Amino acid sequence: xNEIKIFSPATVANVACGFDVLGFCLDSVGDDMVIxxxxxxxxxxxxxxxxxxxxxxxxxxxxxxxxxxxxAIDVDFGFEIEIxxxxxxxxxxxxSAASAVGxxxxxxxxxxxxFNKTQLTEFAIKGExxxxxxxxxxxxxxxxxxxxxxxxxxxxLKILEIPCPxxxxxxxxxxxxxxxxxxxxxxxxxEVPLAxxxxxxxxxxxxxxxLHTSDYDLIKDSLKDVIIEPxxxxxxxxxxxxxxxxxxxxxxxxxxxxxxxxIFSLSKGLETAKTVKxxxxxxxxxxxxxxxxxxxxxxxxxIKIID
Amino acid sequence: xNEIKIFSPATVANVACGFDVLGFCLDSVGDDMVIxxxxxxxxxxxxxxxxxxxxxxxxxxxxxxxxxxxxAIDVDFGFEIEIxxxxxxxxxxxxSAASAVGxxxxxxxxxxxxFNKTQLTEFAIKGExxxxxxxxxxxxxxxxxxxxxxxxxxxxLKILEIPCPxxxxxxxxxxxxxxxxxxxxxxxxxEVPLAxxxxxxxxxxxxxxxLHTSDYDLIKDSLKDVIIEPxxxxxxxxxxxxxxxxxxxxxxxxxxxxxxxxIFSLSKGLETAKTVKxxxxxxxxxxxxxxxxxxxxxxxxxIKIID
Numbered sequence: 001x002n003e004i005k006i007f008s009p010a011t012v013a014n015v016a017c018g019f020d021v022l023g024f025c026l027d028s029v030g031d032d033m034v035i036x037x038x039x040x041x042x043x044x045x046x047x048x049x050x051x052x053x054x055x056x057x058x059x060x061x062x063x064x065x066x067x068x069x070x071x072a073i074d075v076d077f078g079f080e081i082e083i084x085x086x087x088x089x090x091x092x093x094x095x096s097a098a099s100a101v102g103x104x105x106x107x108x109x110x111x112x113x114x115f116n117k118t119q120l121t122e123f124a125i126k127g128e129x130x131x132x133x134x135x136x137x138x139x140x141x142x143x144x145x146x147x148x149x150x151x152x153x154x155x156x157l158k159i160l161e162i163p164c165p166x167x168x169x170x171x172x173x174x175x176x177x178x179x180x181x182x183x184x185x186x187x188x189x190x191e192v193p194l195a196x197x198x199x200x201x202x203x204x205x206x207x208x209x210x211l212h213t214s215d216y217d218l219i220k221d222s223l224k225d226v227i228i229e230p231x232x233x234x235x236x237x238x239x240x241x242x243x244x245x246x247x248x249x250x251x252x253x254x255x256x257x258x259x260x261x262x263i264f265s266l267s268k269g270l271e272t273a274k275t276v277k278x279x280x281x282x283x284x285x286x287x288x289x290x291x292x293x294x295x296x297x298x299x300x301x302x303i304k305i306i307d
Numbered sequence: 308x309n310e311i312k313i314f315s316p317a318t319v320a321n322v323a324c325g326f327d328v329l330g331f332c333l334d335s336v337g338d339d340m341v342i343x344x345x346x347x348x349x350x351x352x353x354x355x356x357x358x359x360x361x362x363x364x365x366x367x368x369x370x371x372x373x374x375x376x377x378x379a380i381d382v383d384f385g386f387e388i389e390i391x392x393x394x395x396x397x398x399x400x401x402x403s404a405a406s407a408v409g410x411x412x413x414x415x416x417x418x419x420x421x422f423n424k425t426q427l428t429e430f431a432i433k434g435e436x437x438x439x440x441x442x443x444x445x446x447x448x449x450x451x452x453x454x455x456x457x458x459x460x461x462x463x464l465k466i467l468e469i470p471c472p473x474x475x476x477x478x479x480x481x482x483x484x485x486x487x488x489x490x491x492x493x494x495x496x497x498e499v500p501l502a503x504x505x506x507x508x509x510x511x512x513x514x515x516x517x518l519h520t521s522d523y524d525l526i527k528d529s530l531k532d533v534i535i536e537p538x539x540x541x542x543x544x545x546x547x548x549x550x551x552x553x554x555x556x557x558x559x560x561x562x563x564x565x566x567x568x569x570i571f572s573l574s575k576g577l578e579t580a581k582t583v584k585x586x587x588x589x590x591x592x593x594x595x596x597x598x599x600x601x602x603x604x605x606x607x608x609x610i611k612i613i614d
Binding site for chain 1: 324325326327328329457458459460465467469495496497498499500501504505507508509510511512513514515516519525528529534
């Protein structure tokens with residue numbers, strides 16, 4: 001096998017109470033990538049469609065993670081990467097993570113899987129760091145492992161796969177506005193009230209338990225963020241309106257996807273997830289801001305090979 | 308049935324990363340109590356052995372929780388309570404919680420179980436508040452439900468039962484010193500660094516996952532407290548020495564039990580728990596401070612009727 005085509009999924013990080021540690025994987029949104037073994041040594045980005053991204057390997061997220069892996073192996077050939085980008089950069093649903101994992105996942109397949117998924121995440125972290133200026137794995141882990149993941153620590157990298165109920169769907173609205181990462185970081189407090197921190201870890205512990213036990217009521221009761229949302233939600237127009245309406249529409253919860261501007265919600269069942277989509281649409285239709293909305297089952301497999 | 312004898316277990320609250328929400332139940336340490344239906348209406352404490360505690364119903368933890376339940380029912384008889392106290396008040400292993408749950412559990416049995424365990428906890432909270440000046444359930448919940456519990460919220464009261472591996476044992480040392488609750492509270496910061504809070508909730512999420520999956524390595528890796536321990540451990544003589552030695556002896560982790568002064572550790576298997584006991588003993592033997600040490604399997608049943 002000299003060439004492989006893969007689907008690299010979009011992901012939602014933070015997941016309300018799980019800031020900086022929790023994430024989940026989407027099914028219906030993601031990039032396609034082709035990875036090809038070539039005679040010429042090194043890593044080359046040979047094609048990019050969808051969005052304008054740099055072709056220079058060292059300046060491209062997929063290139064940087066590919067290089068991290070390439071430098072860890074000793075082969076007399078190289079790889080070409082084609083990127084068919086569908087996840088808009090800066091949307092808050094793991095666009096850079098999808099690129100970062102895509103190249104290393106594909107290369108690993110072509111090499112006969114010398115690396116496990118945690119090792120692939122280590123390489124992908126280097127690519128992610130190019131985009132987000134820090135080494136984190138909250139989008140990488142769910143993209144590679146699928147389902148819900150909890151990144152217990154980055155050094156050493158420890159990723160936990162949290163099970164989830166079968167009938168869990170996400171609805172995500174992406175308002176076409178830009179939130180600078182620096183701005184999303186600047187609004188975060190350095191210190192937080194101990195009482196709020198306790199509420200947050202109580203919710204995260206409960207969410208992990210609710211996912212393990214498929215307890216939708218508990219998932220609903222735990223999808224709350226008292227630490228980050230009060231600050232970052234101000235950067236997203238109509239955030240409170242969207243949240244109120246999707247909860248009225250039957251969603252289990254809603255919060256900021258990653259550092260925004262996308263807003264995700266989780267629902268039991270596809271029908272509710274679609275009702276939630278209509279509720280989101282109604283709020284944003286009168287806003288004058290362009291947006292798109294995705295409905296997706298939780299993708300428990302993660303990144304995959306396609307024909 | 309007019310009389311019932313019960314064993315009301317000691318408990319460990321906070322459990323390293325689970326400050327204010329997590330707790331577990333002990334098997335080998337606890338109070339005995341006798342609850343008796345009597346003709347005379349009202350609640351009367353008729354006997355107290357072991358430690359000096361007030362006989363006035365309104366000043367006794369077991370009496371106050373009993374009254375809370377008694378006021379919620381309409382019966383033409385009363386109850387007598389005998390307390391055979393073995394858990395030293397102020398030891399940090401849920402002495403007041405054992406008293407508070409004992410009376411209401413016993414009365415509920417004699418009444419034919421009109422209340423569920425969450426409702427019993429609600430009554431017991433009133434007794435616990437007498438002792439600790441605040442309404443909390445971190446010791447009450449594990450005493451009533453057994454095993455590990457996560458108190459997701461107090462208002463409304465929501466208690467989650469977290470499963471745990473079969474072979475999990477606790478070793479607890481109780482140095483015979485007094486730490487005033489007010490002092491244990493005063494050393495806590497009102498605000499904590501966001502980065503530390505993230506570490507704490509990552510550990511709590513991981514601990515819940517580790518308990519669900521019986522992953523001892525993960526339990527070990529998660530039994531860490533970066534928020535409370537740095538402050539409260541200073542109040543406990545030889546805390547760091549004990550912790551270092553029990554970890555060397557093979558314990559999965561160690562931390563402050565409740566607000567101290569007891570220190571608990573968790574181990575895989577009885578043999579390791581006993582080795583940990585010797586390690587604790589060695590540290591404290593040369594301290595000049597009296598102490599006692601308990602080794603106990605995790606009690607997954609909680610409070611129970613005895614002959």
